[in-house]
Amino acid sequence: MSNSYWENICALYLKQRNKGIKKYGYGLEDNPVLDDVETITYLQEELIDALMYCEHLKAKLREKK
Secondary structure (H helix, E strand, O other): OOOOHHHHHHHHHHHHHHHHHHHHOOOHHHOOOOOHHHHHHHHHHHHHHHHHHHHHHHHHHHHHO
16 A cells, blocks of 8 residues: 555655755754745745646646547
């Protein structure tokens, strides 16, 4: 039986957190320089990336039909 969705999400979280700590030296909640507007901007950029991945996968699925 495969991992649950939650287990997969937790594993991805840990991977991303470790990647961020390795790159920046601290986790997002400890970022001393991000203000609220910058945080929203970064979130918007991440959401745009997620939408791009969705469109990419939809196009690939349509090609398979």
